[in-house]
Amino acid sequence: MVSKNVSSCAGSATLPFQYVPVEEVERIEKYQLGGYHPIMIGDSLQSRYQVAHKLGYGTYSTTWLCQDSQSAEFVAIKVGTAESSAREVHVLDYLSKCTPLDHPGRAMIPSVQDNFVLHGPNGNHPCYVTAIARCTRLLISQLVLAIDYIHSQGVVHGDLHIGNVFLRLPADFNQLSIEQLYEQFGSPAFEPVVRLDGQLLPSGIPSKVVPPIWLGKASELFTTSESRALLGDLGEAVQPSAEYRYSSHAPLSFLPPEARFEPELGLSFPADIWTLACCIWIKLGQRPLFEDTLATPDDITAEQVDTLGELPRQWQQKWEARHEYYDESGLPNQGRQVSSWGERLENHIQLQRLKALVPVFDSEEKAAAMNMLRLMLCFEPKKRWTAHDILKCEWMEKWALPDYEESRLNDRGGYADSL
Template identity: 50%
Template sequence: MRNLIPTPFQPFRARFLLFHCKARRTQHYHTQFRDFSCIASRRSHTQGDDSMRHIYEPIEEVEKLESYRAGGYHPITIGDHIHSRYQVVHKLGHGTYSTIWLARDQKHNRYVAIKVCTADSNPLEFSVVSDLSSSQQSSSTSLGKTMIPLMIDRFEIQGPNGTHPCYVTAPARMSLSEAKDASYNRLFQLEVARALSAQLVLAVDYVHSQGFVHGDLHYGNVLLQLPFDLSQLRLEELYKKYGEPAFEAIRRFDGQPLPRNIPSRAVLPMWLGEASDKTELPEAKILLADFGEAFSPTKQKRFESHTPLVGRPPEARFEPHKPLSFPSDIWSLGCSLWEIIGQNSLFDGMFATADSITCEQVDALGILPVEWWYKWEGRHGKFAEDGTPINREGNPHRSWEVRFEKDIQEPRQRKKMPLIEPAEREAIFKMLKSMLEFRPEDRSSAKQILECEWMVRWALPEYEKIRGV
């Protein structure tokens, strides 16, 4: 068993392995450019069935080892040289379709993050990120471009599991979900939550203006930028400050030798982050990451959403034959803003199923559109035909207002944080409810959200305070 004593910059990590990793991180992994995609229904690997069987002893905070197979991860370890230029010095994280590494760019003497994708990852991600980060379009949406990772380099590498696309960006600090997981109260300071929300809407507005749907919006795919330059540290200084790489031996359940397409040791990710409640306003600058599910509705038709259930748009379930488009992002964006402002998700994701999430949505937002309502068999035994909740002893009805008090106001009050005053509360309600309309065509656009009262009076002014810092 590896040592769980925290480093000076990891004060929360050990105890969260014991509590939050079990209770709250069931859908979160430490990544810098999150594929996140830890929901089982996300697109499945098609080559072989090793990724579906348990072959290796699992290691916490490490990628699924069965995915080291044809079409899967590329085996990498500390000290490797990638593309004859980048020396791997630490691990930043992983997602279902990539591992992410901190490397020293020996050409420019700086630290970079390298996302090494699985051989069967979505090839469109590279073109989407490249288009978004290099667009020369001048418009009111250009501010959001600063919240898209800038691609420094891109290339492919060959390995025992196939050909792996790679791209290089500046390292990020942590995701918003990781920041909350590192805090006992799982809250951002109110001014920080406002600034984060404003930036996320600006980023989505920019992505939409360029003709793309992100396709996987949630606060696990929103990264906080590093508030300092890692490159000023020599390697020994980096290790002294953040800890040297930690390893765990990889073992098969059957005791057989490891195949050549998997490393002999797993590398545990480093921690560059800070707890959400300790994050200060000048540090609250974001990057919107993981465009592995992004698409252009004018060029591709996408019918299935792989966004985690708590933020998945309901039309993906009730109108599966209609292609998804920009409004699907808006629903997920609304759910993400709630999680940034509050302590927990708007819809309870613990042991979530499609029916339990729909039940949560109806409790909070009211009855489904009539054609969806009668299509939904799960309503029986939970609701009367008019949408009134019934037989709810084990799963009590929680209205929108109750959720706001329990998830946002009361946790802030317990921690002696400023509460949201009535005027701001009503402005938040109006904005979020315009985003969480059941029918996609009834939702506000990202541009309209930027013009709403809460953005104009509360969120954007907080972002303006740090914009030039």
């Protein structure tokens, strides 16, 4: 699984800088006891997997593109920090054994090919192996089906955003040698690790780091057979019937409001529905519903209120910064630029589609799509649609799902038969 997730590492905001920062690379300070495992291009993991490139990094892991010496195929290996758990492997294993077998969303859950533990200077690191995939445009129908499948099995994703949705790579990718991989996608760009105090590197710190490889391409260049989605990064997944999760690590612009105002209730299935709506919005028009550039949590809450209306009364009382954005009557403070739901629809979706030379929604489809999204974005979690409700709504049944079914029928690569 590709993960070009560049979210900050847990606790890294409080780590003092000890090394010269490198762009597009994980915080080097996190290579410490309990943190990342030092890996170099060319390393052999388990005497089987040769490291060819980095695929990405996230809060609790780095992910590497490796060639399996037994099968000669490329795989993705996710190497957890020593403080991480094997939760994701357990969740993927559980979902792979669930019924019904014919649920179309099941095919969008990656399977674990191998798992092991690496022992290093920073601790013991859980690792698992999956097929590789590429980051690219999100396929809405497949994503909704995938969420419907995991929810039907009692699993909440917990960290859903566009960076965790991928497309499978074509079969001929495995015909490349490592040298050909570099010729086609670029060789690793090594950056030396340098201490700010000029001292020698301690053990557990790699001598060089490398930004992730980019395996994607423009969305219009994808063929039907290449448009096979995978839902990735279930490391934050939770089963509400058996455990509580009180916080969300989703990006700020995707964060469901209950994670801020009612964390004591724990996250559940409606949290995924909120983040799913944010994913759908950004891929319909290529702009996020809530802009998070240089934004604070209060800025995001204000954007949510501007767009969707007043917060529930019990949340208004908890929002201490409300007076910085609204007067006592609930009107925006003078001088604030406010963008309503309708304005965001026109500027974020219709205008962006025009710029991309993609047909805009006609009045009928626009009304159906916006009705679906509004019912996914209810502030009160209990009032949001379920994934099953979404699959049965007008926009999905009349526009999205028919296109998806047609693509399956036209796919001569056998995707329809594999579901």
